[in-house]
Amino acid sequence: MGIVLGTHQYGKAENRVVRIYRDSPRHEIRDVTVSTALRGDFARAHTVGDQSAVLPTDTQKQTAYAYAKEKGLRAVEDYALALARHFVDDVEPVAGARVEVEEHAWERAVVDGVEHDHTWVRRGQEVRTASVTVEGTGDDQQVWVTGGLKDMVILKSTGSEFSGFLTDPYTVLQPTTDRVMATSLVARWRFTEHTGIDWDATYAGIKALLVEQFATVHSLALQQTLFAMGSAVLEAYGFLAEVRLSAPNKHHFLYDLSPFGLDNPGEVFHADDRPYGLIQAQVTRDDAPDAGPAWYGYTGLV
Amino acid sequence: MGIVLGTHQYGKAENRVVRIYRDSPRHEIRDVTVSTALRGDFARAHTVGDQSAVLPTDTQKQTAYAYAKEKGLRAVEDYALALARHFVDDVEPVAGARVEVEEHAWERAVVDGVEHDHTWVRRGQEVRTASVTVEGTGDDQQVWVTGGLKDMVILKSTGSEFSGFLTDPYTVLQPTTDRVMATSLVARWRFTEHTGIDWDATYAGIKALLVEQFATVHSLALQQTLFAMGSAVLEAYGFLAEVRLSAPNKHHFLYDLSPFGLDNPGEVFHADDRPYGLIQAQVTRDDAPDAGPAWYGYTGLV
């Protein structure tokens, strides 16, 4: 019986790259946090301390910043594709590369009713995410792309029920036919193609669909809303294989005002922090190609 | 020489109150974190453990939720005024009350181009703040109101310089005539009146002015921008005595791409976390009435 090195990866996490386009007076901005991880046989670095196959994480950082200039930084998926391919194609010991991007959105400042050329206010509504995984070179190269969003906080003040659930001796919850439902949505989708896609338009379209489904589906449970969200996205975008959703149920508890002689017909709530329900679901095509390493992240080992 | 109790206050911090108005199909929502602190002579609770003059912090919490129904929760200043007055007017040992509110803004979800009646997406751009301090009762009652915002992240990609500064033997910084300037602005303003003011419209107007000044002032230093912001607000709103501004200089360092043979004329930046410059300034009328306890917060003792 021996002790051996198993799965391993290494990289530079959370590079804070900001790219300004200033070719005309109307500047453009892209603001991202990008993380890279390299995969392959780096066993000798672990077992005997031999770094000769190890491209430093500092080099990965330099490349992330340099590529924002050399290859540009527009749609985050294109930027991640360029970076991931570079590590696999140009650095010999690298068998696979993982690049993850979070985009921090800005909206133009408005001055006298007009959008300003070079001033922006951070738009905090949600964070756009993307990942690219590349394995192999030449004709054998495989590429997986996911897009997504996180921290999209959304709430509806009616149109949500929760009743008819299973009970056991530890159940004290009362059913309700009208409650506040709120979540901080994480959604991720897997592309089956990675050329010819308008990444930014696709992102905007998916986000609009997610919001629309949340608003318009009369919800019998958060589970139902999630499935409706994922289905709507898959119906609209044929180049997506699956959607994964993670939704904390941010509980808004109806406050008991009866000790004070006050009625409270769904008007005053306490927004609780913890604990929270957490619902996770994958909505997928029944003929979706295998996900491979698409969901294995740069922090994925533990 | 004796050891005595000095300044003291106590209250309930960070009540998470959400108020839905559902009198028509088009609901309204207000979502706040409210903190209360009571002031007066509570010395015996400290020195001998006698609670007979102490209204529990739990009661303060109950009142915060109950008042969202009884008095309503629309403009945060009005809600804070009602709460603060109640504690001073109705609870005998209370000589002064401090109420602070942070409002978490929501914007209506848009479905098919139309704003939805009962679904909202959290708008993360900034947090609106307000404080009310009330002292005394009847004709002797004094009231101080402040409004404000925090976490407004704003950036301009040109129109900002920093040069001509003082140097000493520890100075290595090079002057620049074109840099990225970014901050996460905290601004607070003190009202001289508290009746007849359209709080929501005033907030929107001040925020627009702050953004406009940031965008349009060609900045020789963040200091200059802050003073211009504060001055513009005081010029526009005669019922404000002063504006206080706190602005971290969120450094965007031009990334050195020269080792890679790349030019970088203000295009690729590293957004650094720490340390950061921090500029704080008060802009005031020269005849402003005394601030009294207006700026002494519920966490103010340490």
Next chain:
Amino acid sequence: MGIVLGTHQYGKAENRVVRIYRDSPRHEIRDVTVSTALRGDFARAHTVGDQSAVLPTDTQKQTAYAYAKEKGLRAVEDYALALARHFVDDVEPVAGARVEVEEHAWERAVVDGVEHDHTWVRRGQEVRTASVTVEGTGDDQQVWVTGGLKDMVILKSTGSEFSGFLTDPYTVLQPTTDRVMATSLVARWRFTEHTGIDWDATYAGIKALLVEQFATVHSLALQQTLFAMGSAVLEAYGFLAEVRLSAPNKHHFLYDLSPFGLDNPGEVFHADDRPYGLIQAQVTRDDAPDAGPAWYGYTGLV
């Protein structure tokens, strides 16, 4: 081509359970954050909103608190085992249960050199973690247990090198034979048994080994240190199958004091926040049994 529900799970996250044992004047305390997730066929909740198979997340919460009394809360692994088995054994639609625990450690306050009976100070050094996954009932029941820690911040001021690494055109990093090495370690280990183990003693022993290896291995790279840590743990504990390690390289950059005529032979550093290197590795026995769902967490879907 159809759209179907794929993997799904749901539960209650981050229940903050504190258990006091007060059977004698010398109290004991256990303070945990526990999260539960149920797995099985809950498809109808998603597809048609039928909750009849859904045990509410509120019930899972109630059970987590009730079990702290009914079954007790001593070693976190035992508590998690009891909870996970209950959901699978006693709730019919549940095919699998995942319970994760984080323990917040307290140490007894010392008064006049003596440990106090009922007062503790939070010991912030690291967070102990554990997970239990149970699938099936009766003779077919399978159980996976992992232990671990996170947030263990550890630093050595010498005895660490990084040189001889691969270079490419984006490499500017200089090799070093003496640097500060620091990390905030995450380690998790998988048990092959779950009866007859002294969980608390095992945890203490593993933690000591991790610290010892970090201290005594002359490190040619963080990779090497991680492998030595994992190997030492596996050598000492025959009932462990594998160790997984995730180590951010918390960069301590030697500060350039030369502009001020000061030498800096490894004495003054800037502790940088982001980006950071991130090294992840699995150290495993070559005959380790399959991990099954051991590493699939309650937040695992996205």
Next chain:
Amino acid sequence: MGIVLGTHQYGKAENRVVRIYRDSPRHEIRDVTVSTALRGDFARAHTVGDQSAVLPTDTQKQTAYAYAKEKGLRAVEDYALALARHFVDDVEPVAGARVEVEEHAWERAVVDGVEHDHTWVRRGQEVRTASVTVEGTGDDQQVWVTGGLKDMVILKSTGSEFSGFLTDPYTVLQPTTDRVMATSLVARWRFTEHTGIDWDATYAGIKALLVEQFATVHSLALQQTLFAMGSAVLEAYGFLAEVRLSAPNKHHFLYDLSPFGLDNPGEVFHADDRPYGLIQAQVTRDDAPDAGPAWYGYTGLV
């Protein structure tokens, strides 16, 4: 009526300075976050953008790192004194300087029962704080020093009551004669001298007293415990003028297990996040010298 600049200050916040002493094989470490602010007449920077009196915040940063070498970094109070005096003494436009330090404590790793020479584990129990304010030069120079701690989380599982409190129509809280009391203590103390004090020993002594009082005082209210803490410190240290304490009441709610037929005599609690009670008190000598700017921090304006 004119608009003028009022109070203002500027500096560099959160410099992350780590100092290693390696003159012998047994290294020493000090790890601090230091923030500086300069005060004086910097009006022209605000009003006309003239930087000629402005020492850059970058220079303040350089000095903070350089002084860790030039002057050393042992007791944080001494380090802060050296930095603050330098800015006032050596930089002409500076009338006053504020330096605040937070120290992140490390304890030596233990290997085979022996403390290691150059490896440490972060001790997370609490953060030591200090501030120095210097105004004027030469014989007119005035110095204020405070010490303190924050994030000391402490809990007692009995020996705490809360009853006999004032009630009003919004009071629903029931009195209790035995509860869990927990807080995350902030304490700060003001020195009346700044020479000849053993800062490190004083810190250790005060911390021990705070813990001891929390443990041994039978508490009728958190207010009473705070006053006892402050009094004990003032009685022990004649060179302290006052102690300021801020204590969130981290509520541990007894969990209602009665629906499950379980008794809960102070054994199972829910540790709630928000809201929380907040008690603040100053304990002072009745002949304490005026605090001057001792409590006016680098973030103090808003």
